[in-house]
C-alpha cells in the first residue's frame with residue numbers, strides 16, 4: 001500500500017553487509033533513487049497550506065481545552081469536565097501530530113541494513129584475553145584465595161548484611177494458634193454491647209467480639225440463633241451450644257478457613273453461611289462444615305456459656321487454630337480434649 | 342514565503358543547529374551516535390505499537406502517581422471522619438483511607454488524577470499482556486531476543502505486583518479483603534509461610550502499623566524503580582538488536598524496512614502518547630473506577646459480596662475459587678489449600694513462560710537467529726499452546742466473577758463454578774485443537790484470516806487456464822509471508838502494482 005505512494009530508498013548510513021553473508025543484494029524492488037525530503041503534499045502547496053490550517057485548528061482546540069481546564073480549576077473543579085477537557089485537548093494535539101507527520105513531514109519507507117549486532121571472533125578472543133589477565137592471576141595456586149577464602153567469607157558477610165531483615169516482623173510463635181477469646185470473655189457487639197441470650201431472634205445472626213478486643217482481626221465470630229433445630233457439635237463433643245427456651249445459640253469463627261475473608265453472608269432457607277470471597281458454603285446445623293467451595297475445613301466453633309444474668313460468654317478460646325491453614329497447623333482433631341459442659 | 346527566503350532560513354537554521362551540536366560534540370563526541378539515532382529505522386505495523394502504549398501508560402502512571410503520593414498518608418492510625426463526604430461522617434477509619442477520601446473529594450483534580458492513575462494501571466497491564474501475546478505468537482522471542490523476553494516477563498510480573506500493591510493502599514474494604522487473601526496465600530507456603538507473612542506484614546494480619554508504610558515504599562519507590570530500570574534495559578536491547586518485522590516483499594533477515602526515527606517515527610510516537618493520555622484521562626474523568634467511599638474502610642469482620650480484583654489478578658482469584666477444597670496433611674504438617682492455586686499455579690505458569698524461548702528451540706529444533714517473524718499459522722503447535730493458555734486464563738478470570746455472572750444469568754454460582762472447573766481442562770484442549778486445525782487450514786489456503794486474499798492465489802479454471810485472484814489489489818505488504826514461493830509471488834504482485 002505504502003509502496004505505491006512513497007518512493008522507497010536505500011539508506012546510506014549503514015552500508016551493505018560485510019563479512020559473513022556479504023554480497024546479499026538489496027531487494028530488487030527497491031528503487032535506487034534517494035530523496036530524504038519528500039513528503040506527500042510537497043508538490044501541492046495549496047493542499048499543504050490547507051493541511052497546515054487544519055492542523056493549526058486542531059491545536060487551537062487543545063489551547064481552548066487548556067484554558068477550559070484552568071477555568072474549571074478556578075471555579076472549584078468538576079471531575080467529568082476535567083476528564084473531558086483533558087481528553088479532548090490531548091486527542092486534538094495527537095491528531096494534529098499525526099496529520100503533520102503523515103502529510104507534511106518526510107517519512108517514506110526506507111530500507112536499511114540491520115548491520116552486525118554481534119562482535120567478530122577476533123573481538124571476542126580479545127575479550128577473553130583481557131579477562132584471563134585477571135582471572136589467571138586470581139586463580140593461581142588452584143584458586144586458594146578465591147575458592148577457599150573469598151567465597152565463604154563473602155557468604156558469611158552477605159548473610160550478616162541481610163540479617164537485619166529479621167527485624168521486619170516478630171516470629172510467628174503461637175500467634176496463629178490463638179485468638180483473643182479467653183475463658184469467661186463476654187460476647188460483645190461491634191459497638192461494645194454485651195450480648196444477651198434473647199438478643200438474637202431465631203434465624204438471626206450477629207457479629208461478636210471478645211469483650212475488650214473489638215475489631216481484633218483474628219477474633220470476629222458470628223453468633224447464630226438456630227432455634228430448636230438440632231445441631232451437631234464438633235467431634236461429638238458437647239457444650240458448645242446454648243439452649244434457652246426456643247433459642248438455640250451457636251457461635252463460629254467468622255474468619256474463613258479458605259483464605260481468611262469474613263464469612264458474612266447467611267442463607268436462612270438452607271441455614272448456610274457463605275463466604276463472599278470465593279463462595280465457600282458452610283452448613284450451620286452441621287458444625288459449619290464446608291459443603292461447597294474451596295474451604296477445606298469447618299469454621300471453628302466457640303464453646304458458649306450463659307451467665308446468671310443472661311449474658312453470653314465464651315467458655316474457652318476456639319480449640320483449633322482459626323482461619324486458613326499453615327505448615328505447622330496440625331489436624332483439627334488433635335485440638336479437642338473433652339469439653340466440660 | 343518564497344523559496345529563496347525559505348532556503349536562506351534553512352541555511353541559517355542548519356548553522357545554528359550546527360553550533361549547538363558543536364557545543365555538545367566538543368564535550369561528548371556524540372555526533373555519530375546522534376546521526377545513527379535520528380536515522381534509525383522502525384518498521385510500521387500496528388501491533389508493534391502496543392508495547393509503546395504500555396510505555397506511555399507507565400509515563401502517565403509516574404506523573405499521576407507522583408501527584409497522588411503528595412497527598413496520600415501511609416498511616417494506619419485510626420481517626421474519626423468528619424469531612425465533606427457526609428455518608429461516612431463519624432466513621433472510624435485509618436488515616437490512609439481518610440487521606441484518599443480527602444484527595445477524592447476535597448482536592449481539585451484529585452479524583453481525576455486518582456481515577457486516571459487507576460485506569461492507566463489497567464491499560465498498562467492490558468497493553469503488556471497484548472504485547473507479550475504478540476511476541477509469543479509471532480516468535481519474536483527467538484534468538485537473539487531471549488534476553489528481552491526474560492526482561493519483558495519480569496516487567497509483567499513486577500507490574501502485576503505493582504498494580505496489586507497500589508490497589509491495596511487506600512485501605513478500603515475491598516483492598517483489605519484482597520490483602521487478607523494474599524496474607525493467607527503467603528501463610529500457606531510450606532516451611533516458611535507464617536514466618537514470611539509475619540515479616541512482610543510485621544505481625545499477624547492485618548499487620549503492624551509499619552505495614553502500610555512498607556506497602557507505600559514498595560509501591561512508589563521500589564517497584565517503580567525496578568520497572569524504570571528494566572524498561573530502560575528492554576529498550577536498550579531493542580535499540581541494539583533492531584526491531585523484528587513480518588516477512589514481506591523486499592524484506593530479508595538482513596535488512597530492515599520502515600520509517601526513520603526523525604521526524605516521522607518520533608512525531609507519530611508523540612501522537613501515540615497523546616492518544617494514550619486522551620483515553621486515560623477521558624476514562625479517569627468520565628468513568629468511575631474503584632469508588633472506595635462506597636466500599637467503606639476495611640474491617641476484619643466485614644467483607645462484601647461482588648468483590649472484584651483488578652482484571653489482571655482475576656485469574657488468580659478465579660483459580661482460588663476453582664481449586665477444590667483439598668489440602669494435604671501428614672506427619673503433623675500441612676500444605677494449605679491456597680498454596681496450590683495461589684503459589685504453585687502462578688509459579689508453574691511463569692516458569693514455563695520464562696523458559697519458553699528454550700522450550701521453543703527444542704520443540705521446533707530451531708536454534709538459529711531470526712529477525713523475520715513467524716505468522717501464527719506457521720507454527721501451529723506454538724499457536725495452539727498459546728490459545729490453550731489464553732483460554733485457561735479467560736476461564737479462571739471468569740471464575741473470579743462467578744457471583745456477578747451468576748446474578749446476571751440467574752444461574753447458581755455452584756453450577757457456574759462447576760462448569761468453569763471442567764472448562765479449565767476442556768476449554769484449553771478444544772481451543773488448542775481448533776487453533777491447530779485453523780493454522781493448518783490457513784497454511785493450505787494461504788488466505789488471511791481477516792483481510793481479503795493477498796498476492797498470488799492462483800486458480801486453474803475448467804479450461805485449464807490459470808488466473809490470479811485479487812490481481813487488482815494494491816500489494817498488502819507484510820502479508821506475503823510463508824514459504825519462498827509465496828514471497829516470490831508477493832514480490833511479483835508488487836511489481837505489477
Ligand code: FES
Pocket residue numbers: 256257258259260261275276277278279280293294295
Ligand atoms: S476466603 Fe472464604 S471462600 Fe475463600
